[in-house]
Amino acid sequence: MKGRLKILFIFLLAVFCTISSAQVKIRLFANQAPESAVLSVTEGTYELNLFNGEILSVFKNEPVIITRYNGKLAVKKRNSKGFVCDSLILKGKTGNDSFSLMMNGESHLRQNYSGDLQCLPDLGTLVFINISDVEKYISGVVMAEGGAGKNLEYFKTQAIIARTYMYKYFDKHSSDKYNVCDNTHCQAYNGFSTDTLLNKATLETRGLVILDKDSSLIISAFHSNCGGETSSSDDVWLSGQPYLKSVVDPYCITSRNATWRKSYPVNEWLSYIRKSGYKGNIENPSIFNFHQDSRLTDYKIGSLKIPLRTIREDLNLRSTFFSVFAVGDSIILKGRGYGHGVGLCQEGAMEMAARGFNYKQIIDFYYFGVLISDIKNAVALP
Numbered sequence: 001m002k003g004r005l006k007i008l009f010i011f012l013l014a015v016f017c018t019i020s021s022a023q024v025k026i027r028l029f030a031n032q033a034p035e036s037a038v039l040s041v042t043e044g045t046y047e048l049n050l051f052n053g054e055i056l057s058v059f060k061n062e063p064v065i066i067t068r069y070n071g072k073l074a075v076k077k078r079n080s081k082g083f084v085c086d087s088l089i090l091k092g093k094t095g096n097d098s099f100s101l102m103m104n105g106e107s108h109l110r111q112n113y114s115g116d117l118q119c120l121p122d123l124g125t126l127v128f129i130n131i132s133d134v135e136k137y138i139s140g141v142v143m144a145e146g147g148a149g150k151n152l153e154y155f156k157t158q159a160i161i162a163r164t165y166m167y168k169y170f171d172k173h174s175s176d177k178y179n180v181c182d183n184t185h186c187q188a189y190n191g192f193s194t195d196t197l198l199n200k201a202t203l204e205t206r207g208l209v210i211l212d213k214d215s216s217l218i219i220s221a222f223h224s225n226c227g228g229e230t231s232s233s234d235d236v237w238l239s240g241q242p243y244l245k246s247v248v249d250p251y252c253i254t255s256r257n258a259t260w261r262k263s264y265p266v267n268e269w270l271s272y273i274r275k276s277g278y279k280g281n282i283e284n285p286s287i288f289n290f291h292q293d294s295r296l297t298d299y300k301i302g303s304l305k306i307p308l309r310t311i312r313e314d315l316n317l318r319s320t321f322f323s324v325f326a327v328g329d330s331i332i333l334k335g336r337g338y339g340h341g342v343g344l345c346q347e348g349a350m351e352m353a354a355r356g357f358n359y360k361q362i363i364d365f366y367y368f369g370v371l372i373s374d375i376k377n378a379v380a381l382p
């Protein structure tokens with residue numbers, strides 16, 4: 001009985017945490033190593049707790065400078081004395097609080113965030129952690145990763161994808177003091193969105209995620225343009241997911257990133273191919289010709305096979321979906337699409353939304369046999 005009660009308690013605790021954890025901790029400027037930053041309140045009022053007995057109120061137009069100082073933080077508000085502390089937290093007081101943050105160093109970009117902010121020194125840099133409402137974070141991710149699409153159903157699709165990704169990888173930084181970082185290692189996030197259509201799309205899909213047939217969160221992969229056919233995940237990552245199958249996509253083939261072209265002198269191409277094991281010569285460059293009408297996995301010259309994903313990586317190509325033509329002294333690569341090609345094709349999804357498809361139809365088109373459901377119906381998160 002005691003054991004059962006314990007299990008029930010753990011279960012209730014898990015349910016409670018799921019419901020009450022509508023917040024996410026995001027490490028900001030994670031791929032930089034900021035030494036100092038200027039913070040300004042843009043909405044509401046904040047309280048700055050320095051954990052040394054000092055609690056300061058911070059209002060609009062009162063910039064606060066935070067600098068790394070002898071392994072600690074030095075903090076100074078305009079027109080007041082400075083303080084040294086081990087860490088700090090800035091907490092919003094009105095429920096609708098936001099601030100801007102500008103790092104020193106290479107980019108003097110000022111970005112806007114809502115919610116609270118923690119700061120601590122770590123290994124020669126400052127760590128800034130934004131504690132944000134989940135849905136505000138999601139709309140910021142869609143703004144950063146959604147591309148040029150400006151349609152409600154497209155924004156809803158991207159919001160569901162971003163939310164699925166966030167929950168699936170919520171523990172990616174579990175050894176750190178936050179859930180996600182703000183660069184593409186997790187998902188790009190440059191602060192909250194002020195786009196009303198995008199924010200509406202996020203709120204109208206609040207809590208929705210994509211589940212597979214076992215109610216697990218899917219790997220919600222997406223890319224810019226598939227070139228007319230998406231890739232199967234086992235061809236790209238060597239690990240198959242039943243919902244990441246190849247689909248023929250008629251919607252993206254006239255979009256911005258539908259085609260690309262690159263040319264190499266024959267000798268340069270030969271020396272690259274030789275590095276990959278080719279032993280022949282180039283009496284007739286047409287031996288390099290290769291056609292991909294639908295997606296293949298290898299480039300073939302005689303009996304030699306080179307994985308297309310290796311060539312894409314080595315030569316920094318936009319996609320693996322290309323054909324090769326020898327023309328005079330040149331080798332021309334005629335390519336289709338942009339990105340790994342797995343999962344949802346963004347430019348195809350934009351076009352589907354423009355033609356009147358809704359987010360459910362768009363998600364069903366690119367992910368095979370999935371279910372759109374509230375996060376509370378997902379089975380145990382990792």
Ligand SMILES: [Zn+2]
Binds near residue numbers: 172181182187
């Ligand atoms: Zn990350």
Ligand SMILES: [Zn+2]
Binds near residue numbers: 226229230251253
């Ligand atoms: Zn496509």
